[in-house]
Amino acid sequence: MRPQGIAILGSTGSIGCNTLSVVESFPEELFRVVALAAGGNVARLAAQVERHRPELVSVESEVRAEELLAELGRRGVRAPRVETGDAGLVAVSTHEGADCVVSAIVGAVGFVPTLRALEAGKRVALANKETLVMAGELMTKAAALSGAELLPVDSEHNALHQCLRGERREEVRRLILTASGGPFRTKPLSAMENATVAEAMRHPTWSMGAKITIDCATLMNKGLEVIEARWLFGYGPDEIDVVVHPESVVHSLVELVDGSVIAQLGVTDMRHAIQYALTYPERHPSGALARLDLMKLGTLNFEPPDPERFPCLSLAYRALRAGGTLPAALNAANEEAVAAFLGGRIRLTDIPLVIEKVMDAHATREVKDLDVVLEVDRASRAQASAEIARLTEVHGAMR
Amino acid sequence: MRPQGIAILGSTGSIGCNTLSVVESFPEELFRVVALAAGGNVARLAAQVERHRPELVSVESEVRAEELLAELGRRGVRAPRVETGDAGLVAVSTHEGADCVVSAIVGAVGFVPTLRALEAGKRVALANKETLVMAGELMTKAAALSGAELLPVDSEHNALHQCLRGERREEVRRLILTASGGPFRTKPLSAMENATVAEAMRHPTWSMGAKITIDCATLMNKGLEVIEARWLFGYGPDEIDVVVHPESVVHSLVELVDGSVIAQLGVTDMRHAIQYALTYPERHPSGALARLDLMKLGTLNFEPPDPERFPCLSLAYRALRAGGTLPAALNAANEEAVAAFLGGRIRLTDIPLVIEKVMDAHATREVKDLDVVLEVDRASRAQASAEIARLTEVHGAMR
Numbered sequence: 001m002r003p004q005g006i007a008i009l010g011s012t013g014s015i016g017c018n019t020l021s022v023v024e025s026f027p028e029e030l031f032r033v034v035a036l037a038a039g040g041n042v043a044r045l046a047a048q049v050e051r052h053r054p055e056l057v058s059v060e061s062e063v064r065a066e067e068l069l070a071e072l073g074r075r076g077v078r079a080p081r082v083e084t085g086d087a088g089l090v091a092v093s094t095h096e097g098a099d100c101v102v103s104a105i106v107g108a109v110g111f112v113p114t115l116r117a118l119e120a121g122k123r124v125a126l127a128n129k130e131t132l133v134m135a136g137e138l139m140t141k142a143a144a145l146s147g148a149e150l151l152p153v154d155s156e157h158n159a160l161h162q163c164l165r166g167e168r169r170e171e172v173r174r175l176i177l178t179a180s181g182g183p184f185r186t187k188p189l190s191a192m193e194n195a196t197v198a199e200a201m202r203h204p205t206w207s208m209g210a211k212i213t214i215d216c217a218t219l220m221n222k223g224l225e226v227i228e229a230r231w232l233f234g235y236g237p238d239e240i241d242v243v244v245h246p247e248s249v250v251h252s253l254v255e256l257v258d259g260s261v262i263a264q265l266g267v268t269d270m271r272h273a274i275q276y277a278l279t280y281p282e283r284h285p286s287g288a289l290a291r292l293d294l295m296k297l298g299t300l301n302f303e304p305p306d307p308e309r310f311p312c313l314s315l316a317y318r319a320l321r322a323g324g325t326l327p328a329a330l331n332a333a334n335e336e337a338v339a340a341f342l343g344g345r346i347r348l349t350d351i352p353l354v355i356e357k358v359m360d361a362h363a364t365r366e367v368k369d370l371d372v373v374l375e376v377d378r379a380s381r382a383q384a385s386a387e388i389a390r391l392t393e394v395h396g397a398m399r
Numbered sequence: 400m401r402p403q404g405i406a407i408l409g410s411t412g413s414i415g416c417n418t419l420s421v422v423e424s425f426p427e428e429l430f431r432v433v434a435l436a437a438g439g440n441v442a443r444l445a446a447q448v449e450r451h452r453p454e455l456v457s458v459e460s461e462v463r464a465e466e467l468l469a470e471l472g473r474r475g476v477r478a479p480r481v482e483t484g485d486a487g488l489v490a491v492s493t494h495e496g497a498d499c500v501v502s503a504i505v506g507a508v509g510f511v512p513t514l515r516a517l518e519a520g521k522r523v524a525l526a527n528k529e530t531l532v533m534a535g536e537l538m539t540k541a542a543a544l545s546g547a548e549l550l551p552v553d554s555e556h557n558a559l560h561q562c563l564r565g566e567r568r569e570e571v572r573r574l575i576l577t578a579s580g581g582p583f584r585t586k587p588l589s590a591m592e593n594a595t596v597a598e599a600m601r602h603p604t605w606s607m608g609a610k611i612t613i614d615c616a617t618l619m620n621k622g623l624e625v626i627e628a629r630w631l632f633g634y635g636p637d638e639i640d641v642v643v644h645p646e647s648v649v650h651s652l653v654e655l656v657d658g659s660v661i662a663q664l665g666v667t668d669m670r671h672a673i674q675y676a677l678t679y680p681e682r683h684p685s686g687a688l689a690r691l692d693l694m695k696l697g698t699l700n701f702e703p704p705d706p707e708r709f710p711c712l713s714l715a716y717r718a719l720r721a722g723g724t725l726p727a728a729l730n731a732a733n734e735e736a737v738a739a740f741l742g743g744r745i746r747l748t749d750i751p752l753v754i755e756k757v758m759d760a761h762a763t764r765e766v767k768d769l770d771v772v773l774e775v776d777r778a779s780r781a782q783a784s785a786e787i788a789r790l791t792e793v794h795g796a797m798r
Contacts, residue, residue, distance in 0.1 A: 162565075162659060162661060163661070164565075165564070165565025165566070166561075166563075166564025166565030166566070167564070167565075167682075168682075171681070171682040176693070243693055243694055250662075253664070253693075255690075255691070256682050257682055257683065257684045257685075258671065258674060258675060258678070258682040258683055258684065258685045259665060259666070259671055259685045259688050259689075259690055259691065260561060260663060260664075260665050260671060260675065260682070261663065261664040261665060261691050261693075262561060262562070262661065262662070262663055262664075263649075263661070263662040263663075263664055264659060264660065264661055264662075265652070265659075265660040265661075265662055266658060266659050266660060267658070272657065272658055272659060275657060276657060276659065279657070282570070283566075283567075283570040283655050283656050283657040283659070284656065284657055285656045285657065286656070286657045286658045289658050290658075291654070291658055292654070292658065292660050294575070294642055294652075294660075294701040295642055295701050295702055295703045297701060298700060298701060298702065299698055299699070299700050299701075300698070300699045300700075300701075301697060301698050301699075302693040302694050302696060302697060302698075302699075303694055303697065304694045
């Protein structure tokens with residue numbers, strides 16, 4: 001049997017690097033990296049190319065492509081085919097040698113290449129949750145049409161996928177996503193208002209990229225995951241709950257109609273979920289990875305999420321209930337607001353204000369095709385930017 | 400479709416009554432009680448007969464049979480066929496109308512009728528763990544030969560059964576049984592030495608019969624469950640672990656080779672496990688039963704079992720490792736010792752001493768057939784009785 005071909009969208013990010021680490025932990029007969037797409041981290045990408053010798057790579061621009069070729073030259077590595085921009089991403093995600101596409105570009109940029117991979121019938125290991133938030137219906141329809149498998153790499157959805165392995169859809173009462181509660185779970189509300197970027201980046205249990213870490217601090221990450229779960233598993237908003245679990249040991253749970261609850265637990269290392277998605281439906285020994293030691297952990301805590309502290313969670317439920325294009329508007333506004341917070345332009349607590357403003361102004365439409373989603377994404381970003389500019393001015397005047 | 404025929408061995412005990420309560424919670428088209436076996440609780444049995452109108456009942460003796468008939472007469476209830484003793488138990492467990500036999504007689508008495516049910520190809524919902532401890536190999540072979548299903552009603556094994564639903568045997572690394580730790584988990588060791596029957600009966604989370612409650616206080620219950628798990632699921636002693644979990648919310652866990660851990664959680668109500676076994680492979684809504692509320696529970700704790708406090712657990716592992724007839728000897732000695740403690744003749748901490756004495760003296764043999772097991776059971780009880788008499792005398796002399 002030939003090795004499974006792997007393509008990675010976002011190879012130099014957190015999930016991308018962890019995916020390569022999982023691939024490296026297996027014999028070469030199992031996996032072969034055929035295509036990599038990265039943004040601008042040319043040095044890291046060059047090292048990945050040297051190690052894995054993919055047939056195709058993609059970077060964000062011609063300038064980066066030149067830099068990559070120069071870097072490969074310095075290393076004495078034969079250059080693969082190099083593509084750029086949106087077309088490059090699609091070339092990677094539909095590469096003929098790819099059996100499984102790891103979709104790990106943060107935000108809306110990963111949307112089109114992921115859809116193309118599903119349309120091409122490729123297994124997609126999905127870490128880019130925005131894709132399902134923006135257009136879950138399009139994505140799942142494309143997967144159903146081509147017969148492509150959609151496997152979640154998010155630890156929570158990966159956990160749900162595992163809990164649901166032996167169960168029938170109609171015998172499930174609800175999905176329960178766990179949330180760490182982020183760094184502000186027990187702090188006074190004022191600490192959230194005055195939070196610096198460094199404080200908001202202090203995630204209690206997971207080490208991840210900047211955007212998702214901020215989403216964890218606002219609980220928007222969990223909100224996006226509720227929407228993601230709706231599309232991955234086909235349950236409605238009233239069948240998906242969130243429980244705060246600061247230790248992040250229980251990755252998620254499923255309650256069955258007979259009252260039984262099945263949970264998946266593990267150490268907080270994304271490589272477990274990535275390996276699960278790559279090797280599914282088989283499970284392979286994860287030799288080098290740490291094992292869960294319940295006795296050492298001692299105590300696991302659970303509490304309800306505080307709606308006052310985390311308005312983003314309610315906004316996400318509102319978007320899911322309304323359906324149509326509203327989740328895409330929420331996602332676009334959130335991405336802009338998080339970027340503005342990371343850029344020091346607005347406060348952490350401004351993020352839900354920006355999103356709510358955009359949602360209130362949004363005229364929800366049906367998601368008929370890709371163009372509708374992309375149009376809503378663009379328009380919502382513009383609206384969010386305007387609101388961010390207004391807030392920045394207000395804060396400036398207040399200083 | 401005709402209703403599923405249910406026979407119950409031990410209908411007036413804790414599991415028996417809960418089984419009837421589950422049956423009563425479903426429409427009559429689903430289940431029909433065809434045969435009941437009880438010991439001497441004639442009043443309760445008569446009420447069960449009045450309610451469920453089984454075709455056959457069995458009681459321990461002719462005297463009890465007369466009492467039952469008289470009681471039914473007083474109630475104006477037409478008497479079913481009444482059998483007695485060991486033959487009566489087998490008549491119930493092999494009743495032609497029974498599709499599923501709930502085996503819930505505590506101790507070695509349930510052994511033969513359960514084996515006969517499996518030989519007859521009936522699904523057995525097993526709450527009598529001693530059956531598998533004494534002769535797991537005979538039982539599982541009989542089930543394999545006839546194609547009978549063996550479904551555990553113990554909450555822990557029921558949990559393992561649920562965790563294993565979607566998994567392959569070779570992809571499981573280990574089973575992890577949870578133990579409440581009983582009433583002496585945090586007490587000084589001296590409290591265990593001087594424990595009264597009332598103190599030992601104070602189980603922190605489950606309300607059960609006397610014998611199993613004492614087994615929980617010594618952790619022998621968990622030891623028996625480790626042996627039971629070996630036969631139910633086919634894993635060796637090094638693949639079965641025990642973790643103390645005082646809240647008894649996580650009923651057990653399974654660790655997979657890839658490091659993922661699947662757990663089953665639920666409220667501490669045996670009716671859940673009973674319903675699971677009766678309705679398997681389907682899950683039916685459990686309308687009246689309480690649901691698990693993780694947020695209300697708040698905290699779950701885990702710790703390793705203390706080998707000094709709970710020598711019974713090590714004795715059980717020793718018996719499992721040696722195999723053959725040693726587990727049957729351990730079980731017989733334990734039953735005698737627990738009865739002696741309940742009768743006020745020995746101390747709680749004498750129980751492991753009695754068992755160890757019997758095990759040390761036991762010449763382990765292969766379990767070739769039923770006779771070997773029954774012979775070992777008889778001989779070990781006699782030895783245990785002698786040791787109990789000796790200890791009683793020592794304690795008497797010390798007073």
